[in-house]
Amino acid sequence: MASVAIIGSCDTKLQELLFLRDRVEETAGVKTILIDVGRDPCVHDAITISQAELLSKYVNGKDSSISDLTRGEFVTLMSECASQAVRKLYHQGLIDGIISAGGSNGTSLSAAVMRDVFPVGFPKLIVSTMASGDTRPVVGETDITLMHSVVDVAGLNPILRDILSNAGASIANAALSYATRRDRKTKDAAEEATSMKKWRVGITMFGVTTPGVDAIRSHLESNYPVETYVFHAVGTGGRAMERLIREGQLDAVIDLTTTEICDHLVGGVLSAGEGRLDAAVETGLPNIVSLGALDMVNFGPRNTMPEKHEGRVIYEHNPTITLLRTSPDECREIGAFIARKLSKTKRPDMIEVWIPKGGVSMIAVPGGPFENEEADKALFDAVKSGLSGSGIKIVEDERHVNDGGFAKDIAEALVAKLGLQNN
Structure with a gap:
């Protein structure tokens, strides 16, 4: 079994994120955790960790009110909250891959989380409208994989469905591979102690x-x-x-x-x-x-x-x-x-x-x-x-x-x- 975290703005991208979730879960043995990092609250049974939960648990004593924040300030705050949430999941061994889909703000937010939390070798994939330009600020020194969405992540159409399907299959199989390698590394570490x-x-x-x-x-x-x-x-x-x-x-x-x-x-x-x-x-x-x-x-x-x-x-x-x-x-x-x-x-x-x-x-x-x-x-x-x-x-x-x-x-x-x- 493997688990993939999906991080995205459910207030504006819920339809696309649910489609992506379904494509990830088409791979046998893979389940998902949907994390909402949107600016406005969104209620849906598919959301595992809500925006409200992120703000209430992980603001570290700061004012959790976001109404007066600029877009840039909100992205910074929410990336900090989401980083703490997924770090906890990672250290508990509850996720084996992470994926997001969005535009410039969503890409910036999710990339910050991926760069901050996960080591090189952990599967990280972003479907982004920004993937065809200068990607150094997004990827940095990590191994984040970028997939160009070609069209905006704004409404499902045949092109976006194909791309999200490819992305879902990619991260699902990468997560399965990672879970297998993680188990093998644990075994190898025990054997290395005597070799x-x-x-x-x-x-x-x-x-x-x-x-x-x-x-x-x-x-x-x-x-x-x-x-x-x-x-x-x-x-x-x-x-x-x-x-x-x-x-x-x-x-x-x-x-x-x-x-x-x-x-x-x-x-x-x-x-x-x-x-x-x-x-x-x-x-x-x-x-x-x-x-x-x-x-x-x-x-x-x-x-x-x-x-x-x-x-x-x-x-x-x-x-x-x-x-x-x-x-x-x-x-x-x-x-x-x-x-x-x-x-x-x-x-x-x-x-x-x-x-x-x-x-x-x-x-x-x-x-x-x-x-x-x-x-x-x-x-x-x-x-x-x-x-x-x-x-x-x-x-x-x-x-x-x-x-x-x-x-x-x-x-x-x-x-x-x-x-x-x-x-």
């Missing part, structure tokens, strides 16, 4: 650091009880890794590719935000940090590059990505950012910083388009001076970041921190 643990290691990668990451991954998985999780350092990748660390889904990190910091500080399009590097430091995980792809800031197609950067070293990575070579001043700021973040650790023995002096990316090596000794020196010096006295070990290596020997040695540095015996 060899597999260490979960996160690694950050970019196109220009792929050979190095592949070599690290191969070495670790071939020689040790390790499984690797590779994160594409495009903003969402870094945020996803930070989230998984906090969720306890990673045991260690090789942060080979810290390039998202460049975009955060210089204004590129692939920033992971101010919180990059924080999670591993806060949790004290074994953490090997390197300077992969700190030679570049990412922008879109060439014609989207800000005019202020014209005249600098620019490299067209592909038709949709244009790279700007970081300057010495920018590298100095990037290095200081890394040092400031890492210096906050209470476990300096768990962190090492590896400096690949032969090149921080495959295009920053001698003779490459982004070769720049002055910028590299500014970066390396800023890291070293910023970490002076921190107790964090710094390894200066003459090889480049994709060198096979460098990859093996950086992997072995993590192995040592994990306490694994060298094969």
Whole structure:
């Protein structure tokens, strides 16, 4: 058996939500919990958790009156209430998937609930009119699945019926799969207690650091009880890794590719935000940090590059990505950012910083388009001076970041921190 929570505004979408509920329950072994997050109260036998119940139980001492709230304020309040309700259901093991259907407000509300409450791997699906645009604010660093409604979720018609039917079947079967996996994980956890643990290691990668990451991954998985999780350092990748660390889904990190910091500080399009590097430091995980792809800031197609950067070293990575070579001043700021973040650790023995002096990316090596000794020196010096006295070990290596020997040695540095015996 599996249970799917359906979250939506019953005051305006009841007909569509009931149709969706029926489609979910067409899958044998699946039941539903309908949660009303509408602005106006709605009474119907199919509603499991009403709007009134959410407001009465979960406002945490705030005034539960919503009549004077703006639309944005209401969405924020109701998402907080709904988050508490579904978190309780999740921790009690009473739901195995969640789905919603609606427009911009419904999407914003339900996405906030899904991002706030559920870990990566829990089935989350939103049927939305907003699914064909910029979906980063909706999905964030999670695995929310978006299905474009094509027509508005405003009255049933053949197109919307087909889409809601697909969505209902999708979340129902995902929930059944999740319920089965959850039971299996419980059994596997009991068996793991008497067997060899597999260490979960996160690694950050970019196109220009792929050979190095592949070599690290191969070495670790071939020689040790390790499984690797590779994160594409495009903003969402870094945020996803930070989230998984906090969720306890990673045991260690090789942060080979810290390039998202460049975009955060210089204004590129692939920033992971101010919180990059924080999670591993806060949790004290074994953490090997390197300077992969700190030679570049990412922008879109060439014609989207800000005019202020014209005249600098620019490299067209592909038709949709244009790279700007970081300057010495920018590298100095990037290095200081890394040092400031890492210096906050209470476990300096768990962190090492590896400096690949032969090149921080495959295009920053001698003779490459982004070769720049002055910028590299500014970066390396800023890291070293910023970490002076921190107790964090710094390894200066003459090889480049994709060198096979460098990859093996950086992997072995993590192995040592994990306490694994060298094969």
